[in-house]
Amino acid sequence: MSAPLTTSPIREGMRGFLSRSRSLSLSKGGRRKANSIDDMAERTIISASERRRTGNRIGMSITHVFLFVTLVIAGLGPILWLAKSAITPTQDTIQQPFALWPNGMDWANLSTAWNDIHIDQYFFNTIVIALGAWFTQLFIATTAGYALSVLRPRYAPILNALVLATLFIPGIVLLVPLYLTIVNPPFLPDGANLLNNYLAVWLPMGANAFNILLVKRFFDNLPREVFEAAKTDGAGPFRLFWSVVLPMSKPILGVVSVFAIIAAWKDYLWPMLVLPNPVVQPLSVRLPAVQSQTELDVFLAALAIATLIPIAMFLLFQSVFLRSAGLGGAVKG
CATH class of the missing domain: 1.20.5 (Single alpha-helices involved in coiled-coils or other helix-helix interfaces)
Incomplete structure (x- = not known):
């Protein structure tokens, strides 16, 4: 019967020496790599000494x-x-356009634009159109991007190609068929149409291929390990979308929100076609219509009021463009 094998002290010493040598070489290699990365990061057009x-x-x-x-x-x-x-009188704006109030300020322009031109009514109409367009674009972009990027059905590449192909179709080409669809929409009784209805503006704006591809690209970069962990915990597709994907996607949601609201705020041609009634028209349609009947100073005051929301949107979401995708709250229940 053979004796049990034992490890000699010499073999143990050699093994320890080799392991220490390997760790030392790895640490030196890591330091050299880190130093090379730092050197590359410090290289600019003008060196530090210059x-x-x-x-x-x-x-x-x-x-x-x-x-x-x-x-x-x-x-x-x-x-x-x-x-x-x-807040400058018309004569001062025409004669001295770059002078700072040579004859004083006229704050009454703002109240006149708000009351006489009914900016308050058109301002409210614009907000309603912008909020509806924001919701439809955000809903369709996130759900379509989630289906193409996370769920990934077998026909996802075909759908992705079809969505991408729509970007190459000029919008003016779709204007006539889209208008005929609004005048005689499907699934509605004969004679019914969506003219003077905000749905006629919201629904076409929701089908935005650029936003869908933008959100899909963002979802593609999300860590799949978090999705697998959520599925292991029993999360279904809706739970995964609502509790995991959306909390990780706040930066792209902010970007899409800004794009949607600003696009709806400045759109002119389509709202003019499908909203012929002045009562429901937005600022972008009504301001050009009343320009010839309004004093220059009052009209400029109305334009200044119309820019408040886009400026507020920029100030509100400017940090979203600079902030990287945060993963905080991704696994919160």
């Missing part, structure tokens, strides 16, 4: 200030001029 020179530093500072001032003037200049002209 940036410390007085002439280069002054030139870069002047360039930065010039670019900043140029961007501010190009981006905020028209908005600031409109805000100034909204």
Whole structure:
């Protein structure tokens, strides 16, 4: 009967030496890789040593200030001029368009635009149209993107190709058939139509292929491990969509929301066609219609009021564009 095998001290020592050597080489390789990454991150057009020179530093500072001032003037200049002209008399705006209130301010322009042009009514109509378009676009984009990216049925590539193909069709080509569909919609009694109905604006805006592909691309980058863990815990498709996917998708939801509301706020041609009754028309349709009958200062005040919502949307969602996709709350029940 043979004796049990035992490990010799020499073999144990060699094994420990090899393991320590391997860990040391790996740590050195990791440090070299990290140093190379840091070096690549620090490489710019102007090196750190050249940036410390007085002439280069002054030139870069002047360039930065010039670019900043140029961007501010190009981006905020028209908005600031409109805000100034909204409370400036007509003669001052025509004679001295860039002067800062040479004959004082006329705050009555805002109240006149609000009451006489009925900006309040058209403002409310625009908000209703924008909210409905926002809901339909967000609902269809998220559900379609979820089906194509997460559920992934067998025919998902075909659907994805069809959605992508619609981007190559000019919108003006679809104008006539879409209008005929609104005039004589399917599944409704003969003689019924959706003219002067906000559904005529909401439903076509909901079918936005760009938003669907945008959301699908975002869903493709979400970690599949979280989905598998949720399915293991017994989450169904609806639970997975509502409690896992949507909480992880706040950045893309904010982007789609901004796109949807601004597109609905500035749309002119389609609301003019399907909403011929002035009572239900938005600001984008009514303001050009009343321009010839309104004083310039009052009309500019009305335009300034119409820009409030887009500016508020930008200020509200500006952090969404810069914030990376947060995974907080993805597994909360």
